[in-house]
Amino acid sequence: MMFPEGTSYCLKIFLFNEGECSMKEIKSFPFKMDAINDAGEFCGYASTFGSIDLGGDVVVKGAYKKTLMESKGRFPILDHHDPTRQIGWNVEAHEDERGLFVRGLLDLNVTAARERHSLMKMAQNIGGRTGLSIGFRVIKEEADNKRPEFRRLKEIQL
Helix, strand or coil, rough: CCCCCCCCCCEEEEECCCEEEEEEEEEEECCEEEEEEEEEEEEEEEEECCCCCCCCCCEECCCHHHHHHHHHHCEEEEHHCCCCEEEEEEEEEECCCCEEEEEEEEEEHHHHHHHHHHHHHHHHHHCCCEEEEEEEEEEEECCCCCCCCCEEEEEEEE
C-alpha cells in the first residue's frame, strides 16, 4: 500500500458473527525495515507515537502496554488481515520512545509468506518504501484537547 511519506491511514471494518457485530480497525504505517534475513525474520516499527495519521488518530505512548503484557508480544501475522491466511508470527514487540517496535518471522513453508518475503527483500535491496498494517480494537480514547476532531488512542488491543 502506498501513501505519502510519513503518513498512515486507518480503515474501520465491521465483523458480523452469529448476529453480533464488532468493529476492528486497521491502521497502516510506513514501515522502515531495520532488517530482513533469508530465514524470513524482519524487524522495524509497526506504529509511531505522537503524529496525526490520515484517519485523525494519534497513538499515545503506553497505548500498547496492556496488550503486549497479555500477549507477550506474540501474535499471528496475517496476509491482508485475513484470519484464515496466517503467514507467520510476531515473536517480539515492545514500546520505546519512538513507538511500537516489532520482530516478526514469516513461515517460509507457506506460499504467501514466501511471496511477501521476496517483495520485502526486493524493497530492502532497491531502497523501496514498505508498509505494515496492524489490526486492533480501541479500548480507551479521548478527543484531543486542542483539536477535538482528532482522537488520542490511549489503549489499543492488538
